[in-house]
Amino acid sequence: MADNIAERISRILFSAEQIGTRVHEVGEQIRFDYANGAAKDPKRRPPLLVCVLHGALVFMADLAREIPTEVEYDFISVSSYGNGTSPGAVRLVKDLDRPIEGRDVLIVEDIVDTGYTIDYLRRGLAARRPASIRICSLIDKVPRRETDVQVDYVGFPLEENAFIVGYGMDYQELYRNLPFIGVLKPEYIK
């Protein structure tokens, strides 16, 4: 019988309730901003939420339901090259399904850490000439930033240097299904 993965967590940083409250606030802010000048699409199409797979899937699903107005979705996936051999090198694994020229794009990410991933995505999508691009990240590891990318919407800034899992975020592809965000016990880190 499989064990309960919640027992592998040493410390909960953000409970499901805290996350729910904050996601609601961020969703409302996004709705307000796009109704008040953030939307630049001359054709006035709904904002396009671009979910960065796989980490942002859970956040995206909840956030979209907290934006009580028209939005569309698309999905993109990237991965980092190597482990420290070429820091900041990112490659596209799955592209968007549709063109974004003229659209209002909101990139939805789980964590901005050094910022290389989101910088790569922002530049790549900006080259397709959307009307606007904004970035929303559930977690912003502020002290770890190595790029000057601007994050427009942040769920929770994280000052401490912790590796976190849950609510979409993984360690070796596990723990994405935890409903809260926490730190793994050391014995579960290989």
Ligand code: IMP
């Ligand atoms: P960056 O390119 O250094 O900003 O890294 C961003 C990506 O690294 C995120 O999208 C996550 O997939 C991953 N990442 C960074 N920190 C953590 C963490 O604490 N837990 C899980 N994934 C993380």
